[in-house]
Amino acid sequence: MTTNTKYWTPADGDAGLTEAAAALAAGGVVAFPTETVYGLGADARSEAAAERIFAAKGRPSDNPLIVHLADASGVEALAAGVSPLERELMAAFWPGPLTLVLPVRPGAVAARVTAGLDTVAVRVPAHETARRLIAAAGCPVAAPSANRSGRPSPTRAQHVLDDLDGRIDGVLDGGPTGVGVESTVVRVLGGDVHILRPGGVTAEQLRDAVGEAGRIVAGGAGDAALNAGSADGVVPDAVGAASAAGSAAVGTAAGASLAAAGDAPGAPRSPGVKYAHYAPAGVMAVASGAPEAVRAAVQAAVDAARRRGELVGVLCCDEHAGFYSGADAVIALGPRAAPEAAAQALYAALRECDARGLRFIAAEAFPEEGLGAALMNRMHKAAGGRVLPERAP
Numbered sequence: 001m002t003t004n005t006k007y008w009t010p011a012d013g014d015a016g017l018t019e020a021a022a023a024l025a026a027g028g029v030v031a032f033p034t035e036t037v038y039g040l041g042a043d044a045r046s047e048a049a050a051e052r053i054f055a056a057k058g059r060p061s062d063n064p065l066i067v068h069l070a071d072a073s074g075v076e077a078l079a080a081g082v083s084p085l086e087r088e089l090m091a092a093f094w095p096g097p098l099t100l101v102l103p104v105r106p107g108a109v110a111a112r113v114t115a116g117l118d119t120v121a122v123r124v125p126a127h128e129t130a131r132r133l134i135a136a137a138g139c140p141v142a143a144p145s146a147n148r149s150g151r152p153s154p155t156r157a158q159h160v161l162d163d164l165d166g167r168i169d170g171v172l173d174g175g176p177t178g179v180g181v182e183s184t185v186v187r188v189l190g191g192d193v194h195i196l197r198p199g200g201v202t203a204e205q206l207r208d209a210v211g212e213a214g215r216i217v218a219g220g221a222g223d224a225a226l227n228a229g230s231a232d233g234v235v236p237d238a239v240g241a242a243s244a245a246g247s248a249a250v251g252t253a254a255g256a257s258l259a260a261a262g263d264a265p266g267a268p269r270s271p272g273v274k275y276a277h278y279a280p281a282g283v284m285a286v287a288s289g290a291p292e293a294v295r296a297a298v299q300a301a302v303d304a305a306r307r308r309g310e311l312v313g314v315l316c317c318d319e320h321a322g323f324y325s326g327a328d329a330v331i332a333l334g335p336r337a338a339p340e341a342a343a344q345a346l347y348a349a350l351r352e353c354d355a356r357g358l359r360f361i362a363a364e365a366f367p368e369e370g371l372g373a374a375l376m377n378r379m380h381k382a383a384g385g386r387v388l389p390e391r392a393p
């Protein structure tokens with residue numbers, strides 16, 4: 001079934017926002033900007049509205065949705081209880097790219113939204129348009145990223161239209177998003193803050209905020225374990241290794257202690273991390289290590305892809321953009337030492353690889369400090385855990 005998808009430009013101003021809010025209040029599905037990526041919103045209390053999100057995206061029904069609020073005051077209506085440590089995190093990071101998984105108040109949101117779990121994921125986005133839209137709609141707004149399931153998340157309204165035109169009620173254009181990767185999803189258990197998905201709030205920021213009050217458990221609790229069952233059957237050793245390296249890197253910093261959750265029994269998990277995500281249509285692989293080794297591995301992969309007769313692209317840091325020869329596209333993501341720029345650019349770059357019909361994408365790893373942890377989590381997932389140099393067959 002196709003729908004006439006409305007497109008509200010920034011020039012439509014308040015009139016566009018009012019129409020989009022009315023569509024949400026009436027049970028529609030509307031895409032809107034947040035500071036991380038565009039979300040696909042619907043009334044979180046309505047089973048039918050939530051169902052339309054899953055249908056439009058082609059999303060597996062066991063993957064729960066994040067509920068977005070205009071401000072923190074709405075959290076009491078959704079959560080069965082909020083601990084002092086959870087309150088500290090909300091005070092420190094809301095509005096902003098932190099999602100808290102909380103015990104759900106029975107009946108507060110549609111069962112479709114929590115995928116039947118006894119918890120609900122909640123966040124207050126930092127984007128002004130998002131908060132005004134949610135306030136005007138007058139309901140909690142369930143919203144996953146506004147892409148077709150498995151595709152890179154949208155960082156511009158055009159990306160949403162490319163994936164979902166004709167399948168949703170409208171898109172509210174707020175320009176390119178700022179952070180470029182999704183929110184950090186955390187679950188607080190006892191004094192431990194488990195990072196279920198790295199994102200816009202870094203492990204270092206969490207550690208600074210909780211001080212002595214909490215222990216940050218980084219390294220993607222259950223991430224590697226759940227990825228072992230990912231749809232494409234790839235067991236991404238690189239993802240686990242990268243996460244371990246990331247937590248080791250932050251673990252050396254002072255402050256609250258850091259620990260890797262690994263496969264600890266009972267460690268909290270985020271269902272979404274098991275799915276193949278953010279993937280371009282071509283085959284992607286990531287080279288890590290010292291800059292010279294990375295350049296050699298990427299150039300060798302470019303040469304090999306050309307010998308196979310494939311269109312090949314490179315994703316690299318600005319400093320290396322002039323180095324590569326023979327690639328059909330070289331996309332510089334930003335300075336090597338500034339993961340913020342690369343995080344902002346990554347999803348658009350993956351979509352550009354598709355638009356250019358690239359069959360092989362050789363990507364340089366960035367350092368995993370700060371936002372680099374979330375950036376590399378997404379790059380390794382886009383690559384399905386494939387690393388360079390490729391093993392001999």
Ligand code: TXA
Pocket residue numbers: 034036037038039040063064065066097099101114117119120121143144145146181182183184185196197269270271272273
């Ligand atoms: O930045 C973001 O978080 C964006 C914008 C639109 O807010 N949203 C987003 O949603 O990335 P989505 O659906 O693409 O990812 C939600 C993640 C998934 O990994 C999902 O499994 C997890 O949050 N999640 C949702 N509810 C959960 C719950 N109750 N327990 C554990 N994980 C949960």
Ligand code: MG
Pocket residue numbers: 144145153
């Ligand atoms: Mg998503």
